Amino acid sequence: MTMKIIIIGASGGIGQAFVENCKKRYQGAEIFELSRSQTGFDLTDETSVKQAAEKFQDRDIDMIILATGFLGTEPEKSLRDLSMEKMERIFQINTFGPALVMKHFIPKLARDRKSVFAALSARVGSIGDNHLGGWYAYRASKSALNMMIRSASIEVSRTNKNAVIMGLHPGTVDTSLSKPFQSHVPDKKLFTPDHSASQMLKVIYDIDPKDTGHIFAYDGEKLVY
Numbered sequence: 001m002t003m004k005i006i007i008i009g010a011s012g013g014i015g016q017a018f019v020e021n022c023k024k025r026y027q028g029a030e031i032f033e034l035s036r037s038q039t040g041f042d043l044t045d046e047t048s049v050k051q052a053a054e055k056f057q058d059r060d061i062d063m064i065i066l067a068t069g070f071l072g073t074e075p076e077k078s079l080r081d082l083s084m085e086k087m088e089r090i091f092q093i094n095t096f097g098p099a100l101v102m103k104h105f106i107p108k109l110a111r112d113r114k115s116v117f118a119a120l121s122a123r124v125g126s127i128g129d130n131h132l133g134g135w136y137a138y139r140a141s142k143s144a145l146n147m148m149i150r151s152a153s154i155e156v157s158r159t160n161k162n163a164v165i166m167g168l169h170p171g172t173v174d175t176s177l178s179k180p181f182q183s184h185v186p187d188k189k190l191f192t193p194d195h196s197a198s199q200m201l202k203v204i205y206d207i208d209p210k211d212t213g214h215i216f217a218y219d220g221e222k223l224v225y
């Protein structure tokens with residue numbers, strides 16, 4: 001049976017690297033790419049998400065990777081910097097949109113074999129690991145995304161024991177999202193998108209459906225919530 005993979009956010013730095021790495025790792029697989037700039041897929045518009053999902057059959061997809069996200073160039077350093085407009089934008093892209101993607105795409109996951117829905121989260125969304133503060137909206141939007149992932153995993157496990165619903169932390173990766181913040185990152189800690197995507201595909205490959213509902217770093221570490 002031909003493996004079927006959907007990459008959402010295929011235009012992004014990490015999304016593109018997922019596409020290339022899936023082509024190498026899963027030769028012969030059908031790979032479907034969705035993105036705002038290339039295919040008009042807007043995850044903040046439910047009609048767009050629903051119409052994109054309707055093109056796929058239910059219970060047919062092996063892997064769905066959601067590689068979208070937004071940080072902005074001036075994440076808040078202090079409470080003084082909070083603005084409703086910026087918080088709404090970040091939550092729409094990082095939390096609410098991905099939740100709608102889960103609503104419309106998770107029913108597409110295969111049930112007769114292991115299948116995976118993996119959304120790009122971030123270590124800074126871990127509440128227990130937050131020792132620096134700042135980046136209020138981005139951190140909170142990823143914490144909330146992690147909760148969406150957790151709740152969806154519990155619901156899905158009741159009907160699809162073979163499905164994994166998970167989050168991924170890619171490391172600090174050289175993309176347009178991280179560009180403004182790279183000066184303090186040691187060289188060896190700044191990954192190429194290719195390296196990060198290849199590591200995360202290994203994590204996805206190794207994961208057991210019993211570990212559904214968790215957030216994993218690129219090296220397989222299970223993150224604290």
Ligand SMILES: NC(=O)c1ccc[n+]([C@@H]2O[C@H](COP(=O)([O-])OP(=O)(O)OC[C@H]3O[C@@H](n4cnc5c(N)ncnc54)[C@H](OP(=O)(O)O)[C@@H]3O)[C@@H](O)[C@H]2O)c1
Binds near residue numbers: 177
């Ligand atoms: N880079 C890092 O160091 C790092 C670290 C931790 C976590 N992450 C997470 O990894 C994910 C990917 O980030 P990246 O570094 O690859 O960033 P990126 O290169 O800026 O890519 C972001 C992607 O999100 C898409 N997107 C944004 N808003 C969208 C919308 N409304 N509808 C559809 N697509 C939308 C963009 O689509 P278009 O370009 O087509 O508009 C693009 O494909 C994000 O969730 C990010 O938070 C990244």
